[in-house]
Amino acid sequence: MGVGLVSATYLIPFADWLPEAGSKAGKQLVKQYNSISHIIFLIGLTAACAGLIWSAHHSDQSNSESTNIESTSQKGLTIRLIHGIKQHPFVTGLFAFYTALMVRQASWFYKEIISWYKGILGNHLLDNFNLRWEFIQETMSRNDFRFFPLSHQDLHILSWFTPYVSIWMLVNAAELFLIVILGAKITKILSGKEDRRETLLMFSILFLFDAATGFTFFQFIYSERIVVLFFALFTFHYSQYFKLSRAKDAYLTVLYALLGLFFKDTAFILFTVPAFTVILVGSLGLLTNKPRFSVQSLQDWNKAYALELSLISLVLVLGVSFLYLSYLPSLYEGVEAYDSYLRFSRFEPDFRFLVLLGVSCIRTVMIALKKISFSLLDAINTAALAYALGLFALVGFRSTNYMSLPVQFVASLDLVMLWIWATSRAPSQRTTVGVLGMTSVLTASTLIGIEHLERRNFWNRTSKMRISQDSWVKTLDEMKKISRKARENGDEINIIYSKSWFRNRDHLKQLTYHRLIYFDLEKNEYLIMDGAGKGSNYTPEKGDFLLNIDTGKRL
Secondary structure (H helix, E strand, C coil), rough: HHHHHHHHHHHHHCCCCCCCCHHHHHHHHHHHHHHHHHHHHHHHHHHHHHHHHHHHHHHHHHHHHHHHHCCHCCCCCHHHHHHHHHEEEEEEEEHHHHHHHHHHCCCCCCCHHHHHCCCCCCCCCCCCCCCCHHHHHHHCCCCCCCCCCCCCCHHHHHHHHCCCCHHHHHHHHHHHHHHHHHHHHHHHHHCCCCCCCCHHHHHHHHHHHCHHHHHHHCCCCCCCHHHHHHHHHHHHHHHHHHHCCCCHHHHHHHHHHHHCCCCCCCCHHHHHHHHHHHHHHHHHHCCCCCCCCCCCHHHHHHHCCCCCCCCHHHHHHCCCCCHHHHHHHHHCCCCCCCCCHHHCEEECHHHHHHHHHHHHHHHHHHHHCCCCCHHHHHHHHHHHHHHHHHHHHCCCCCCCHHHHHHHHHHHHHHHHHHHHHHHCCCCCCCHHHHHHHHHHHHHHHHHHHHHHHCCCCCHHHHHHHHHHHHHHHHHHHHHHHHHHHHHHCCCCCEEEECCCCCCCCCCCHEEEEEEEEECCCCCEEEEEEEECCCCCCCCCCCCCCECCCCCCCCC
């Protein structure tokens, strides 16, 4: 850490012995530095994760031997799956319907996907088992003070097994449904109530049909999918540990927090703020199962908050990683921080965010007055609010945007918790259970309906994607027909395109043409990218075709 700080303060800013960042030697130096530093990082991260997994497994075996009780988690996956389907037929049907919607919309025509997988289509879908340097450059070679080295790498690895986007979308659906199931389990643990079927159904409706969920999971390119999945796993095991104090849950909590840190540069807020909150509240004497801070009993205090201190120490891990993997090379290249102009640009909360804020404020006051006890839900709420403020400070906050997905996950937890608290005194007869189930569906559906009165809603987000994809496909297909007909007529075919997601040209190379020409709007120049006269400048002529596929501009 000290070496990195000295380098950042003195060696790089005042080092004339280093080559210019823009020179060939400078670019080669940065490339080698990024490669070596990230290899060391990945080896260290793999070793740490392996150690945590081994410790969790070992502690679980020790606990099983001492109690000699078979836990429900040791039952076969197939048995649990069949049991879950029987217990929740309506949720199963909802999942099937939602999956069909997702798969139907699966396409190659997503923004970054077109460029990241530019070689697959050109090799007849046979070149998928290959390192995609576009992925590595996007996350590990940015050098603009952004830091998410593992972002998109789940998609990178998935593409090695299959090049078909429909299968990728099925994996998206599996991740989403696991988040929903974990969300329902978290509400059960935090509420302390017996399992209620309507909880899973209500949470499913609330979370699946949120605008941020549709924005994120109907595409592949946003790392919030994995961040929320790890956050849900983190919250589940942290809740279990908070309730049962099992070592296995503690190790898994740290594991998911460690992994989640490196998928989004703001993700550390989600995984460390809960620990800070628990320590603060406990040290003030507001926790019944943890001691107040005291210098005289510091050893006991450290032992009681061992998990929280471990989670807080991840801030140091993140800081060292950021310093060496992002800050130093970014400082050397001398670029501005990515999207720095968006800082504090907008703050657009929705009803769910207001519920999250209201629940947090009311519970904070009641805890301070000792009317209610502190719950881990309060720590999770604090993390979600801090995350929203972090987004606002960096790029602005919009509740319907994909970036707000972690906040919407916690807000959905709060809505279901409010429902559980409101109906906790209802009698438990079978008829009442049915009424509660119907009422929960109506309540959740009504909220979704009200949200769809807003301009940016679930349907708007998903349908807009589909419209864009259809437009791109139809434009390409029409260009194929026009160019084929022109060739049959013996005409010269020159296709001009401008800056777009199709700039890598693999889709455009499937067209029929004599020349494929790039129009640089900024320089007002035409350059032949493929065909006769490749590499030379070009002057547009009458009869040339202008392909304006996805710029959204009138050229």
